[in-house]
Amino acid sequence: MKNLSFYVGLFFLVFAGIIFWQSLSLDYYSEYGPGPGFLPTWTSGIIIVLSLIYLFLAFKKERILFENVLPKGAGLVSLLASMGSLLLFIVIVPYAGFLLSSILTLSLLFSRGYKWYWGLGMSTVVACVVFWVFGSLLGIPLPVNKYGW
Structure with missing residues (x-):
């Protein structure tokens, strides 16, 4: 069916x-x-x-x-890339911490639409801002690695 x-x-x-x-x-x-x-x-x-x-x-x-x-062509590739990066984040966040995991997965997503250095820069800024907002302003701990980030 x-x-x-x-x-x-x-x-x-x-x-x-x-x-x-x-x-x-x-x-x-x-x-x-x-x-x-x-x-x-x-x-x-x-x-x-x-x-x-x-x-x-x-x-x-x-x-x-x-x-x-389901989308076809480039839409399907974008959907699979989003799902794959989410799975990658879930797998590596307990080991690498929130900051490194989010920088890696966001840079993979941003590099699909921007040059690699812009994607890496934007992902670093976004991850650091989110980490700071949750950690300092809201007082909600995020997973960290052995170095505390």
């Missing part, structure tokens, strides 16, 4: 079903009103109903094919 609408509707149905099942273990009411299970129960229930409607529509009239969704 090549109908992407069916798989999207099925994904949301399963996801909402899991959330609904998990929300039943939380208290629906508390001493002061709605408990922690109130919102996830209702939200997942609404998503289940909407995904069932979407699945019905996917079979009746809306057919979205896989080949119409």
Whole structure:
């Protein structure tokens, strides 16, 4: 079956079903009103109903094919480069720290549209600013290497 609408509707149905099942273990009411299970129960229930409607529509009239969704040519290469650089960042950030990992992955992404030295310079500035904002201004620690950056 090549109908992407069916798989999207099925994904949301399963996801909402899991959330609904998990929300039943939380208290629906508390001493002061709605408990922690109130919102996830209702939200997942609404998503289940909407995904069932979407699945019905996917079979009746809306057919979205896989080949119409993914880009082709240079767009596909850009998509794969973005996904690959994200995976590279996830793999190397525990070892190299946030600063070096982000400089490397951003320079790989920026070098696709700029000369390599502009890409390296922009990635260094962006990574240093983000590292400074999170570390100094917001007080949120980012992963660091053994040198502290």
